[in-house]
Amino acid sequence: MAPAYLANMAPPFLKYWKGWNRPISSRWLGGHKTVAGVLLGLVVALIAAWTQSVIDWSGSLVSYDDWPLIGLALGAGAMGGDLVKSFFKRLRGLAPGESWIPADQLDFMLGALIFAWPWAQLAWLDVIAVIVVSFVGDIAVNHMSYRLKIRDSKW
Numbered sequence: 001m002a003p004a005y006l007a008n009m010a011p012p013f014l015k016y017w018k019g020w021n022r023p024i025s026s027r028w029l030g031g032h033k034t035v036a037g038v039l040l041g042l043v044v045a046l047i048a049a050w051t052q053s054v055i056d057w058s059g060s061l062v063s064y065d066d067w068p069l070i071g072l073a074l075g076a077g078a079m080g081g082d083l084v085k086s087f088f089k090r091l092r093g094l095a096p097g098e099s100w101i102p103a104d105q106l107d108f109m110l111g112a113l114i115f116a117w118p119w120a121q122l123a124w125l126d127v128i129a130v131i132v133v134s135f136v137g138d139i140a141v142n143h144m145s146y147r148l149k150i151r152d153s154k155w
Helices: 002-009 011-016 035-054 064-091 103-116 124-147
Strands: none
Touching (some): 002 124, 064 103, 103 124
16 A cells, blocks of 8 residues: 555645646645646655565565556545545535544545555455554654644644
8 A cells, every 4th residue: 555655645745846836726625736746646656556566575465567557546546535535625614734534534545445446455354454554644644744844734
């Protein structure tokens, strides 16, 4: 699941980049969901999947022969899950950065699990473990990113 985690963590770093970074839709997703952020997430997921493909993962749940498809699926799922959650947050009248537990912690991972399903042979216990680790890990990483001033909010 590393490509999905890294894809989800990459876009906030673009706040330091002064180049083109157009919002996808300020009205429906918030001004912080950008084209460049989604593209960076996809690129990071591809690099992570390629890196995993060159490591010998004996007993792995995933065959990395199709690493480009796995990387794109995990990256697109993570980015897509986050965008869908942001859309529903705006519909509910929640501001960007406002807490919406557990959607804020699980959006990217559920999207990634759905998109990667054809390549990952996960049992239900595997899925539950990924969801629990993602929930707790997302809270910890976001709080740390907030304290390091990488993110503007804890969520």
